[in-house]
Amino acid sequence: MADEKIIKKYGERVGYTESEIEKFHEGGHRVRQVNRLSRAASRYSIQAEVVQGKHCNSGHAVGEKFILDVDGNFISKFCPKKMCVYLISQLALPVALINERLGEGLEPNDFHFMRYVRCLDAGVECYGYGEVMLRVQVVPRIKGEPVPGSA
Helix, strand or coil, X not given: CHHHHHHHHHHHHHCCCHHHHHHHCXXXXXXXXXXXXXXXXXXXXXXXXXXXXXXXXXXXXXXXXXXXXXXXXXXXXXXXXXXXXXXXHHHHHHHHHHHHHHHCCCCCCCXXXXXXXXXXXXXXXXXXXXXXXXXXXXXXXXXCCCCCCCC
């Protein structure tokens, strides 16, 4: 019954109609995903930390961090003021992998590919401008970070 309450709350948050909530239950995978992610949301954040960088036009530098909730939303107060689209766009795949692992109840950091991602710029040596690499991982949720759906 608690699982149904989570789905109802999720449906209200995203604006589903009653018929859309019924449709949401088809296949079962979405219900399982939302239920498990709702439990993980209070415990985990996704962190992408700059581990290499030089000549970045947006100023991204080693040690800078981007914090996302488990749903893949950037938590702006824990991110740089400027975020380069060519860099953050590379987070789509590792965040989806983490999201899937959490939704299946698996160890979230135990994925093979995309633990590290690079911006699309190849650097000045390759006729580009600069280059940045991020390490992507699940970390304990940062104190003060809102839990998704609570706002």
